[in-house]
Amino acid sequence: MNYRKALAATTAAAALTIGSAAVADTMTIGITQNNVGVDSYQTTYEKAFIEAAEANENVEAVVLDAGGDVARQIAQMEDLIQQEVDAIIIWPTNGEAVIPAVRKAHNAGIPVIVTNSNIAEQGFDFVASFSGPDNITQGKRSAEIMCDKFKDMGIADEAKVVHITGQPGYTTAIERAKGFDDRLPEVCPNVEQIDKQPGDWNREKSQKVMEAFLVKYDDIDGVYAGDDNMGVGALNAAKAAGREGIIFVGATNFAVGYEAMERGEYWGSIYQSPVDDAKAALKTAVETLEGKDLPFLNYFDTPKITQDNMGEYDKPVF
Amino acid sequence: MQAGTLSKYLKSGAIWGFIVFELIFFSVAGEFLSVSDKAFMDADNMLLLFKQSAPIGIIAMGMTIVMVNGNIDLSVGATYALAAIVMLDSMTWSIFEGMGDAVIFVAWGLALLTGVVLGAINGIIVWKTGVDAFIVTLGAMLGYRGLVFMYNGEQPTSHLNWTLVDFAEAQFLGLHTPTWFLLIVTAAIWFLMNRTVHGRNAYAIGNNREAAVNAGIRVGPHMMINFMIIGFLAALSAVVFYSESGSVNPNDGELYELWVITAVVLGGTKLTGGAGSIISTFGGVVAIQLLRKGLAHVGADTSTVNLVIGLILIAVLFLDRQLNVKGKEELKV
Numbered sequence: 044m045n046y047r048k049a050l051a052a053t054t055a056a057a058a059l060t061i062g063s064a065a066v067a068d069t070m071t072i073g074i075t076q077n078n079v080g081v082d083s084y085q086t087t088y089e090k091a092f093i094e095a096a097e098a099n100e101n102v103e104a105v106v107l108d109a110g111g112d113v114a115r116q117i118a119q120m121e122d123l124i125q126q127e128v129d130a131i132i133i134w135p136t137n138g139e140a141v142i143p144a145v146r147k148a149h150n151a152g153i154p155v156i157v158t159n160s161n162i163a164e165q166g167f168d169f170v171a172s173f174s175g176p177d178n179i180t181q182g183k184r185s186a187e188i189m190c191d192k193f194k195d196m197g198i199a200d201e202a203k204v205v206h207i208t209g210q211p212g213y214t215t216a217i218e219r220a221k222g223f224d225d226r227l228p229e230v231c232p233n234v235e236q237i238d239k240q241p242g243d244w245n246r247e248k249s250q251k252v253m254e255a256f257l258v259k260y261d262d263i264d265g266v267y268a269g270d271d272n273m274g275v276g277a278l279n280a281a282k283a284a285g286r287e288g289i290i291f292v293g294a295t296n297f298a299v300g301y302e303a304m305e306r307g308e309y310w311g312s313i314y315q316s317p318v319d320d321a322k323a324a325l326k327t328a329v330e331t332l333e334g335k336d337l338p339f340l341n342y343f344d345t346p347k348i349t350q351d352n353m354g355e356y357d358k359p360v361f
Numbered sequence: 362m363q364a365g366t367l368s369k370y371l372k373s374g375a376i377w378g379f380i381v382f383e384l385i386f387f388s389v390a391g392e393f394l395s396v397s398d399k400a401f402m403d404a405d406n407m408l409l410l411f412k413q414s415a416p417i418g419i420i421a422m423g424m425t426i427v428m429v430n431g432n433i434d435l436s437v438g439a440t441y442a443l444a445a446i447v448m449l450d451s452m453t454w455s456i457f458e459g460m461g462d463a464v465i466f467v468a469w470g471l472a473l474l475t476g477v478v479l480g481a482i483n484g485i486i487v488w489k490t491g492v493d494a495f496i497v498t499l500g501a502m503l504g505y506r507g508l509v510f511m512y513n514g515e516q517p518t519s520h521l522n523w524t525l526v527d528f529a530e531a532q533f534l535g536l537h538t539p540t541w542f543l544l545i546v547t548a549a550i551w552f553l554m555n556r557t558v559h560g561r562n563a564y565a566i567g568n569n570r571e572a573a574v575n576a577g578i579r580v581g582p583h584m585m586i587n588f589m590i591i592g593f594l595a596a597l598s599a600v601v602f603y604s605e606s607g608s609v610n611p612n613d614g615e616l617y618e619l620w621v622i623t624a625v626v627l628g629g630t631k632l633t634g635g636a637g638s639i640i641s642t643f644g645g646v647v648a649i650q651l652l653r654k655g656l657a658h659v660g661a662d663t664s665t666v667n668l669v670i671g672l673i674l675i676a677v678l679f680l681d682r683q684l685n686v687k688g689k690e691e692l693k694v
Contacts, residue, residue: 071396080664103396107657110667113613115653117606118413122657125405126397139519139608143526163608165521211515212610241515243612 071103072096072328073123074132077160077213078111082244082272084295084317087361088159091321102329111210113140120144124151130171130328132156138214142166154331158324160215167339174327174341175320178215181294181313182222184347188311189265189292190231192349196290199231202264205256206239207249207277209269216241219269219294234265242273249276257284265290271300271312278309296348301358304350311349314356319343375680376628376644379673380651387655394659401658408535410650415539416441418646419598420617421624422550423591425642428625429554430587431567431634432487432494437595438617439505440479444596445609446512448472449520462524465604473596479505480592484585494584502618509611519608529605542601546594551639563587567634623674624649629681 079089089106096104105128109116113136123131124147131148133155135141142165148155149169159175193199206223209216220239227234238256242249249268256263257280266281266289268274274293281289293300296312303309323343330337348356384402391401399406420437427434451457451468460467479501486497512518529538536544554560566573566580574580603609628645630637649670656666 079662105396106660106662108662113606113610114413114416114602118409118654119657121409121413122406122654125403125409126399128397137517137606137608137610137613139517139521140606140610142521143530143605143607146526147530163519208515211510211612212517212608217516 069101069103070129070329070332071105071126072130072132072325072332073105073107073126073128074158074324075107075109075116075119075123075134077109077116077134077136079108081111082270083297083361084270084272088317088321091318092325095322095325099325099329102325104325109136111136113137116141117144120148124148124153128153130154130156130332132158132324132328133162134158135160135162135214137212139163139165142169145169154328156324156328156331158327159320160213160218161340162214170339171331172327172337172339172341174324175343176315176345177340177342178218179222181315181345182219182224183226184222184313184345185219185267185292185294185311186223186226187230188347188349189267189290190227190234192290192292192310193231193234193265198264200233202231202234203260203262204234204236204265204267205253205260205263206236207242207252207266207268207273208239209241209273210243211241213244216244216269223267237263242268242276244270244272246272246276246279249273250280253277253280254284257281257286263289265292268293270295271297271309274309274312275299275303278303282308296356296359298359298361301353301356304348304353307350309350311347313345314348314359315345316359317361375677376641376648379627380644380648383648383651383655387651387658390659391655396660397658401655406654408532408537408540410647410654411540411543412537413654414646414650415543416598416602417617417620417624417649418543418643419546419601420591420595420621421628421642421646422546422639423587423594424621424625425628425630425637425639426550426554426563426587427494427591428622428630428632429563429567429634429637430584431570432584432587433498433622433632434480434483434494434588434591435498435618436479436483436501436505437591437621438614439502439509440476440592440595441599441614441617442509442609442611443479443505443512444472444475445599445603445613446509446518447475448600448603449518449607449609450512452520452522462522465522465525465528469600472600473593476592476594476596476599477589478592480589480595481585483592484588487588488581488585506615513611515611517608517610521607525604526607529601539601539605542597546597547639547643550590554639559583559586564635567631567636569635620649623670626674627677631681 079085093106096102107119116136131153145155145166146169154171157170157173161173193202208220240252242252266277268277271293274291278291291309292311294313295315300309300312327341387401448468451471452464457464457467483498483501487494531538562578562583624645625642627648628641652670653666
C-alpha cells in the first residue's frame with residue numbers, strides 16, 4: 044500500500060517535472076542575418092540554420108535577413124525584442140553600428156549571440172557569446188599558404204601580390220585583411236603587396252577589380268581574395284586576359300574554388316563550412332539558454348586547404 | 362458631380378486604404394504564421410513602425426517637393442552617408458576637444474551644413490546649366506559616394522557616444538526621438554507646401570515651367586532652394602539615425618534614393634511633377650515600412666519583401682495612369 048502510494052506520487056512528480064521541463068525548454072530564438080542571397084555561403088548558412096532549428100523540437104526560430112542594410116538590421120533587432128524572443132543571434136552588417144541595438148536587447152534581458160563576424164569590443168559587455176571562425180588566423184593562414192608556394196617556386200624574393208577585400212566596413216573583411224597584411228611581411232619579407240581594393244564579397248565586382256589590376260600592373264604573381272567567390276572572379280579576369288602563372292589564394296573554400304583547385308588553376312584557400320557555422324551558432328544559443336558556461340569566443344577550426352591536401356576534404360556544398 | 366472627382370478621391374485615399382488592408386492582412390496572417398505570441402497591431406510594435414519609418418520618411422518629405430517641382434534627386438543616399446561621416450568624425454576632431462557633450466550640437470550643425478552645401482551644388486548645376494536633374498544628381502550620386510570612400514577608405518567611420526545614443530533611444534510621450542523628428546519635418550514641409558508662396562510656386566513650376574517663368578517666378582533659385590531643402594533633410598535623416606547607431610559603413614544609404622522615390626510615388630506624387638501631397642507621402646512611407654515589418658512578422662524573407670514592393674509599385678503606377686486617363690476622357694465629354 045505504502046509502496047503503491049509512493050510509486051504513484053513519484054510517477055506524478057516525474058510527469059510533472061517532464062511536463063514543466065517540456066514547456067520551459069521550448070525556446071524561441073530569433074536570428075537576423077547579414078545578407079542572404081548575396082553569396083552561396085550565406086544562402087547555405089540560412090538553409091543549414093533552418094534545418095538545425097527544425098531538427099531540434101525545443102527550438103522555434105524566427106529567421107530574418109537584413110539584406111546588408113544596417114537600418115533594417117537594427118529594426119529587426121527592435122522587432123525581435125518587442126516579440127520577446129528568448130535569445131537573439133545576430134550576424135552583424137556593421138560591427139559597431141549594431142552595438143546600441145545589442146545593448147537594447149541586453150537591457151531587455153535577452154541574451155545576444157553574435158555569429159560569424161564579431162562586433163566591436165565596446166559591445167562585448169552586452170554579448171553573451173560569439174560563435175564563428177577566427178578571421179585573423181584565417182588571414183594569417185592565407186598569407187602562409189601564399190608565401191610557402193612562392194618559396195616552392197623560388198620567387199619569394201621578388202613576388203608581387205594584389206589583395207581583394209570583402210565588403211567595406213564588415214568585420215570579417217577587416218580582420219582577414221589585417222591577418223594577411225600582418226603575416227605576409229613576417230613570413231615573406233620581400234614579397235610586396237602592390238594594391239588592395241574591395242570586391243564586396245561579389246564575384247562580378249571582384250572580376251572588375253582584377254581586370255583593372257591587370258591593366259595597371261604588368262607583373263602580378265599572387266592574388267589574395269577575402270573569399271573564394273571573389274578569388275574565382277579574379278581568376279576569371281586573369282584567364283580572360285590570358286595572364287598565366289598567377290597564384291590565387293582565397294578564404295572560405297567555395298565549391299567553385301574547390302573545382303578551380305581540381306583543375307589546377309587556383310592554389311589554395313581556407314576550409315570553412317557554413318553548415319558548421321550555422322550549427323555552432325544555434326548550439327551556442329541553446330546552451331546559453333540552458334545556462335551552460337561557455338567561453339566568450341567560441342571559435343570553430345578552419346584549416347588550410349591547397350591543391351596538395353584537398354583530397355582530405357569534401358567538396359563544399361555551396 | 363464634377364468629372365474626375367471620384368478618381369481624385371480614389372487616388373488620394375488609395376494609400377490609406379492600402380495601409381488598412383496591410384494592417385488587417387498581417388494581423389490575421391500573423392495569427393496563423395507568426396511564431397510570436399504578440400499581436401501584430403501591438404501598441405509597441407506600431408510605435409516602432411513610426412520610428413523605423415523615420416530614416417526614409419524624413420528624406421521622402423524633401424523628395425516630394427523636388428518631384429512636385431518636376432525634378433528628382435538621386436544623390437540623397439550618398440548625401441546621407443557623407444553627412445553621417447561628418448557628424449561622427451567631427452566629434453573626435455581635436456579643435457572641439459574639451460567641449461564635452463556640447464560637441465554633439467557642433468557635430469549636428471556640421472552634418473546639416475554638409476547636406477545643405479551638397480544640395481546647393483546640385484541645385485546650382487541644375488539652375489545654371491539647365492541639364493536635367495536626373496543626370497545631374499546621378500552624377501552627384503556617384504561623385505558624393507566617391508567622397509564617402511575617399512574620407513575613410515573602405516573602413517567604417519565610428520564614434521560611439523552613449524549620451525547621444527541615450528538621447529536617440531529616448532521616448533517622449535511614448536514616441537521615440539526619430540518619430541518626433543519625422544512628425545516635425547512632415548508638419549513643417551506640409552506647411553511649406555500648402556501655406557506659403559514657395560509651396561504654390563513649386564506646384565506651378567512642376568505643372569508648366571514655361572507658364573511659371575512667364576508668370577514671373579524665378580524658377581532657377583526656386584529649384585536651388587528645394588535641392589538645399591532635400592540636402593538638409595537627407596543630412597537630418599543621417600543625424601537622427603546615426604545618433605543612435607554610431608557607425609557608418611561607406612556603402613550605407615545605397616539604394617535609399619530608390620526607396621524614397623518608391624515611397625513618394627506610392628503616395629501618389631507624379632513623376633512628371635505638378636501634383637503630390639505631403640500627407641500621402643507620409644502614407645507611402647508608412648505603407649513600405651508596414652510591408653517590410655509585416656512580411657517579416659509572417660516569416661517571409663527579404664527577397665519576397667522586395668518583390669512584393671516592386672509589384673505594388675507597378676500596380677500603383679498602372680492604377681494612377683488608368684485613373685488619369687479616365688479623368689481626361691470625362692473632361693472632354
